[in-house]
Amino acid sequence: MENLFWRIERRPEGTDFASALALVDAPLSDLADGEIRIRNAMLSMDAGTRLWLTDREDGYQPPLPVGAPMTGLVVGEVVASRADEFVEGDLVRAFGVWGAMSQIDAVMSGAIVLDPSVEDRRAWFGPLGMNGWTALWGIEETGAAREGERVLVSAAAGSTGILAVQIAKLLGCEAWGIAGGAEKCRYLTQEMGIAGAVDYKADDVGAQLDAVGGFDVYFDNVGGPLLDEVLTRMNHYGRVAVCGLLSDYGSGRRTAPREFDQILMRRLRIEGFFSPDFMDQGERLTARLRSWMDEGKLRMPYDVTRGLENTLSAYEKLFTGGNIGKVIVELEG
Ligand SMILES: NC(=O)c1ccc[n+]([C@@H]2O[C@H](COP(=O)([O-])OP(=O)(O)OC[C@H]3O[C@@H](n4cnc5c(N)ncnc54)[C@H](OP(=O)(O)O)[C@@H]3O)[C@@H](O)[C@H]2O)c1
Secondary structure, X not given: OEEEEEEEOOOOOOOOOOOOEEEEEEEOOOOOOOXXXXXEEEEEOOOOHHHHOOOOOOOOOOOOOOOOEOEEEEEEEEEEEOOOOOOOOOEEEEEEEOEOEEEEEOOOOOOEEOOOOOOOHHHHOOOOOHXXXXXHHHHHHHOOOOOOOEEEEOOOOEHHHHHHHHHHHHOOOEEEEEEOOXXXXXXXXXXXXXXXXXXXXXXXXXXXXXXXXXXXXXXXXXXXXXXXXXXXXXXXXXXXXXOOOHHHHOOOOOOOOOOOOHHHHOOOEEEEOOHHHHHHHHHHHHHHHHHHHHOOOOOOOEEEEEOHHHHHHHHHHHHHXXXXXXXXXXXOO
16 A cells, blocks of 8 residues: 655755655555554644754754654544554544554554544644643643743744643633734734733834733743843743743754843743653643633634645744644545
8 A cells, every 4th residue: 555645855954844855655564563554634733843854863852864754743543453452443643654644653653542522633633632731731830830920931822832821821820922923912812811912023022021020930932032031031939941942943053041140040940841751641631631621711723734735834834933823734524
């Protein structure tokens, strides 16, 4: 059987993904012991996967080799299985292949069978997916946000950020977001009901932050110059939960905060966190996120692109700011 998938041809420069990835056909091998074959229904676009396309060996995961299929989270139906606990017809989520099919080792790919009663399957990439777990963990555990505190989230109109601001609000915090452009800021305040939003693409970011007052928790998705702006506006004993360093992903640059000394001056705690480290807590986190979602308290806008051939333009949105909410590629229906 042939599979159509995106193969890494070379390391991308910036957001020029079209020169780096190619849509190719190749035969699927017979299933090995422990493997499942998934007919992918949806691909999750995740900004963190940009790091896997660089040649950095010091990241939290080794780079994907040139010549390999592009990897990412997929949701789909098991069409063949030689793995215990997976049978034909199961709806699953796993780290699979940007392609029509994913043929993967069930354990190594973190495959899990999904509850078919969840009406909107896209939620498995949003509130009930890695972004949901990450947002909840980063606000509550790493950021240790307490009721009444002021929480700031960068890339707040993106998938992880939009959940983080809502969760901060659900925990009784005053939630603020940073996003690019007036429309995203309007969306966050008016549609998501958070306390306010700062437009980092406007000239006066520092003045906008000053007008809010100090922050107790910063859930940072981007690093770079914005981190410096925020460090000088943190309250004493504040916490910075480092979720991502998006502003560096495509450039090979390393963020070195100029305002590092504020960690001492303001007695801040800065801590990185990484969702695979708490995958064993997945069921507990999903149950909480699901109850908020079912009560209509945790919402996700979806940015859906149809067709495998359009994957790269969907992916690019994460780095150019073309999305509000979760970017998904749908492959069927
Ligand atoms: N630690 C973990 O375990 C973990 C897990 C999942 C995700 N993450 C991190 O979460 C972050 C968001 O990822 P996501 O997949 O949810 O993507 P996303 O937030 O849906 O999309 C990325 C958004 O980031 C903003 N952005 C892009 N470049 C920027 C820059 N240079 N400065 C400021 N904002 C920028 C864009 O919005 P604007 O229009 O506002 O610029 C864009 O919409 C990433 O850093 C990712 O690595 C971490």
